Amino acid sequence: xxxxxxxxxxxxxxxxxxxxxxxxxxxxxxxxxxxxxxxxxxxxxxxxxxxxxxxxxxxxxxxxxxxxxxxxxxxxxxxxxxxxxxxxxxxxxxxxxxxxxxxxxxxxxxxxxxxxxxxxxxxxxxxxxxxxxxxxxxxxxxxxxxxxxxxxxxxxxxxxxxxxxxxxxxxxxxxxxxxxxxxxxxxxxxxxxxxxxxxxxxxxxxxxxxxxxxxxxxxxxxxxxxxxxxxxxxxxxxxxxxxxxxxxxxxxxxxxxxxxxxxxxxxxxxxxxxxxxxxxxxxxxxxxxxxxxxxxxxxxxxxxxxxxxxxxxxxxxx
Amino acid sequence: xxxxxxxxxxxxxxxxxxxxxxxxxxxxxxxxxxxxxxxxxxxxxxxxxxxxxxxxxxxxxxxxxxxxxxxxxxxxxxxxxxxxxxxxxxxxxxxxxxxxxxxxxxxxxxxxxxxxxxxxxxxxxxxxxxxxxxxxxxxxxxxxxxxxxxxxxxxxxxxxxxxxxxxxxxxxxxxxxxxxxxxxxxxxxxxxxxxxxxxxxxxxxxxxxxxxxxxxxxxxxxxxxxxxxxxxxxxxxxxxxxxxxxxxxx
Numbered sequence: 001x002x003x004x005x006x007x008x009x010x011x012x013x014x015x016x017x018x019x020x021x022x023x024x025x026x027x028x029x030x031x032x033x034x035x036x037x038x039x040x041x042x043x044x045x046x047x048x049x050x051x052x053x054x055x056x057x058x059x060x061x062x063x064x065x066x067x068x069x070x071x072x073x074x075x076x077x078x079x080x081x082x083x084x085x086x087x088x089x090x091x092x093x094x095x096x097x098x099x100x101x102x103x104x105x106x107x108x109x110x111x112x113x114x115x116x117x118x119x120x121x122x123x124x125x126x127x128x129x130x131x132x133x134x135x136x137x138x139x140x141x142x143x144x145x146x147x148x149x150x151x152x153x154x155x156x157x158x159x160x161x162x163x164x165x166x167x168x169x170x171x172x173x174x175x176x177x178x179x180x181x182x183x184x185x186x187x188x189x190x191x192x193x194x195x196x197x198x199x200x201x202x203x204x205x206x207x208x209x210x211x212x213x214x215x216x217x218x219x220x221x222x223x224x225x226x227x228x229x230x231x232x233x234x235x236x237x238x239x240x241x242x243x244x245x246x247x248x249x250x251x252x253x254x255x256x257x258x259x260x261x262x263x264x265x266x267x268x269x270x271x272x273x274x275x276x277x278x279x280x281x282x283x284x285x286x287x288x289x290x291x292x293x294x295x296x297x298x299x300x301x302x303x304x305x306x307x308x309x310x311x312x313x314x315x316x317x318x
Numbered sequence: 319x320x321x322x323x324x325x326x327x328x329x330x331x332x333x334x335x336x337x338x339x340x341x342x343x344x345x346x347x348x349x350x351x352x353x354x355x356x357x358x359x360x361x362x363x364x365x366x367x368x369x370x371x372x373x374x375x376x377x378x379x380x381x382x383x384x385x386x387x388x389x390x391x392x393x394x395x396x397x398x399x400x401x402x403x404x405x406x407x408x409x410x411x412x413x414x415x416x417x418x419x420x421x422x423x424x425x426x427x428x429x430x431x432x433x434x435x436x437x438x439x440x441x442x443x444x445x446x447x448x449x450x451x452x453x454x455x456x457x458x459x460x461x462x463x464x465x466x467x468x469x470x471x472x473x474x475x476x477x478x479x480x481x482x483x484x485x486x487x488x489x490x491x492x493x494x495x496x497x498x499x500x501x502x503x504x505x506x507x508x509x510x511x512x513x514x515x516x517x518x519x520x521x522x523x524x525x526x527x528x529x530x531x532x533x534x535x536x537x538x539x540x541x542x543x544x545x546x547x548x549x550x551x552x553x554x555x556x557x558x559x560x561x562x563x564x565x566x567x568x
Contacts, residue, residue, distance in 0.1 A: 094479075100444070143414075181483070293541070298550035303550065306551040311568070
């Protein structure tokens with residue numbers, strides 16, 4: 001079987017779901033999975049990876065500060081040591097950054113944000129979006145090691161027998177760029193790329209204060225994030241980190257609710273692979289209704305508070 | 319300071335995608351082109367860096383001869399020179415091949431700092447900046463939203479899923495730029511006139527073959543037709559019912 005190296009991100013002593021999905025992608029392609037982790041809590045997170053399909057886990061220890069260039073060099077070395085045929089990471093901010101560097105070390109091209117990953121002959125085949133999903137490409141590569149990042153929410157995590165062979169390796173500490181501080185987000189604030197429910201607002205909300213009711217709706221759902229259209233980010237109503245679309249983030253939640261968003265091509269490109277799409281808009285002719293599974297024609301300021309009440313009532317019933 | 323801004327000519331963001339008859343490439347006949355959105359931010363940061371620290375900004379692209387339009391626009395905003403690494407197949411050059419060619423040219427030109435967009439909005443790789451830095455053995459900070467440079471080193475901020483990281487880096491470095499770093503300026507008439515006299519060279523280079531092979535290209539499957547469940551707040555129960563019982567997401 002082919003060995004695939006997966007870089008695993010972790011928090012609070014456990015692997016992130018996006019990384020478990022990445023292991024799942026490799027397992028589904030028939031690979032034996034070797035994981036690499038670093039940072040405080042890596043050992044604990046590594047020990048739990050056997051239950052998710054990993055065979056081995058290598059903890060890179062001793063680096064006091066995170067350096068993407070030092071870590072990428074170490075990951076390339078681990079890939080070589082294990083004769084990995086592929087290197088995978090979640091298509092998170094950190095995963096994308098590392099994967100590009102690892103690919104350069106291994107003299108390989110990189111496939112970013114893949115939605116499909118399968119074995120083919122001696123190598124692999126990926127499915128990945130171009131132009132933010134306006135087209136879908138099937139690609140193969142003659143690279144010595146196939147490097148790819150997997151889209152969050154696009155793959156299922158795998159299960160395993162729980163046994164994982166753990167090892168340690170000293171991490172490089174000669175990074176040229178080093179993270180010296182992290183201003184952590186408020187607890188419980190999910191990124192739009194990670195959240196299973198995204199509630200997005202557009203110009204129809206009339207101003208930044210209109211987003212308060214979207215935050216309430218997101219809170220009613222629980223595991224939800226607030227997103228925004230390019231127009232409202234450009235207007236300074238919301239931060240760019242929340243922007244969904246071709247010049248923002250491409251998201252694929254189970255449920256996407258577009259409120260007061262007309263549906264410019266560049267926005268649709270960023271959310272059209274969502275599981276279920278709901279549109280709430282005053283304008284019956286808005287392009288968003290062509291994509292939506294369910295639409296309500298109406299004033300967001302009347303519909304959203306009512307929807308929040310209904311979701312809250314449902315959640316209260318359990 | 320010697321500053322290089324890397325840009326890519328890409329289809330405009332309102333472009334509709336059509337597949338060419340070969341089933342594995344894009345029909346580009348109706349495309350209009352622009353400098354990739356994030357590369358505009360890179361060019362602005364390069365010019366601001368020059369304005370603060372002195373030096374020269376060279377705009378570098380791997381692209382077709384027609385990219386003269388985009389490069390000339392960047393020069394008009396305040397860059398000093400442009401170089402087009404002439405490649406008629408630029409649009410499908412894979413990130414490894416692109417990075418190798420750019421790294422070789424940057425190495426030949428020499429630079430203290432290179433700015434690039436965090437991602438070109440066509441192949442969406444977000445890889446070339448980091449690859450160039452890795453090939454050159456330089457520092458690289460990706461997705462940067464704030465930066466200061468002094469005394470041969472710099473500090474940058476970038477937003478991750480966890481929060482805002484502060485990163486210290488050594489020069490020379492490659493910085494990939496994210497929205498929020500600055501507001502790109504427009505070229506003024508004076509700049510446009512001046513740009514006509516500034517050097518813009520189209521040069522050949524040693525080609526690097528693609529590793530990536532595209533076996534097929536498809537439009538995304540159309541979504542099943544949806545429906546309007548009703549109008550106004552009165553439609554909420556119908557929506558809840560659909561989400562619970564049909565879509566089963568509640």
